[in-house]
Amino acid sequence: MEHEDAVGRRVYGTDHDDPSPGPRPGRIYRELLGGPLDGQLFDVTDWMPEDLFTGALLLAPLGMYGPGGRADYGPHEDDPFGPWIWGGDTP
Structure with a gap:
């Protein structure tokens, strides 16, 4: 997902009181669904390509x-480069 498509969205891992919790230019993101x-x-900017499939x-x-x-989030088998789909919770 390109930066322009994600303006106004919160990036996982940012603090709730972060004044700029959104995406940064030059970074690559996956949207989390569900x-x-x-x-x-x-x-996922620094991830190895093979790790993006897991x-x-x-x-x-x-x-x-x-x-x-x-x-647990991962790519949908029909769209490995698209959003990551929730697969459930684990302790």
């Missing part, structure tokens, strides 16, 4: 398992 992090952007377990304090729980 689950506790729905609508946030995840920065997704990530992201800390999700508002998920099913509360603080310390994680949400």
